[in-house]
Amino acid sequence: MFSGLVQDLGRVEAVELGPDGARIRVGTKLASEIALGDSIAVNGCCLTATTVDDGGFTADAMKQTLDLTSLGGLEAGTPVNLELALRADQRLGGHIVQGHVDGTAEVIGLEGDGFSLRLRISLPEALARYVIPQGSITIEGVSLTVADCAEDWAEVALIPETQERTNLGNLELGTTVNLECDVVAKYVERMVSPYVRGSASHTDR
Structure with missing residues (x-):
């Protein structure tokens, strides 16, 4: 982990x-x-x-x-x-990351404001439901907070420290990046989906 x-x-x-x-x-x-x-x-x-x-x-x-x-x-x-990999005695400073890439995305926007760099990526349809504003997402192995998102894109803000110490500071438009969504969201979906489907079926009858 x-x-x-x-x-x-x-x-x-x-x-x-x-x-x-x-x-x-x-x-x-x-x-x-x-x-x-x-x-x-x-x-x-x-x-x-x-x-x-x-x-x-x-x-x-x-x-x-x-x-x-x-x-x-x-x-x-x-x-x-x-x-x-984390040791048991270390702080979890970011969020739980498994190192199991869920998919890739394309860099579709880069906008600096003199301090931070706003990075916008495309979102694969299958992963969009796991991405929420202020939620966690992993891009190229970096734990980041989602600043904004829609059905087909997500944005994060890269502070100077992140730009300097990771390869995200070197990204260009069109670059392919690895995505891993929050594992907690995936487990929650897995656990509640049978009940949601059951409720929908009951309503339809």
């Missing part, structure tokens, strides 16, 4: 593509804290460290992961948001 608070802006050093996926080498100052087999969120996608040395780590990503997340666009030199 993660919190959505990025610990380092690492950099992709190499991507070895194969028929079934890719081996991704990432350089990071967090290397001394990583052990073989550790879970690491890379742009919000939970990967397993398969090799570790003083300069970074290597992780494997399946073809499905490459196809369904922004990791498919990684290349040498790409900056990536990194977060190590």
Whole structure:
């Protein structure tokens, strides 16, 4: 489990593509804290460290992961948001993030006001119901608060600290980003949906 608070802006050093996926080498100052087999969120996608040395780590990503997340666009030199899995004694400073990407979105708006940067992304239809104003959303592994939203878009405000310490400060219009919606909303929907459907059926009769 993660919190959505990025610990380092690492950099992709190499991507070895194969028929079934890719081996991704990432350089990071967090290397001394990583052990073989550790879970690491890379742009919000939970990967397993398969090799570790003083300069970074290597992780494997399946073809499905490459196809369904922004990791498919990684290349040498790409900056990536990194977060190590939470320990039980750590504060949950952001919100509960699983590292299970729900889908991708496109950056459709970037507007600065001299302080913060207003980021607008498209919302896939299947995810829109989990996004509410002042709710939590994870974009590229960063825990953010939804400032505004509609059926097909959502906006967040990026403070200077977020712009400097994550790759969100480098986004451009048209960039694809990973999304993970609040897991609490998904569980609530799952639990109440049988009763909602039952109520609707009863009303229809």
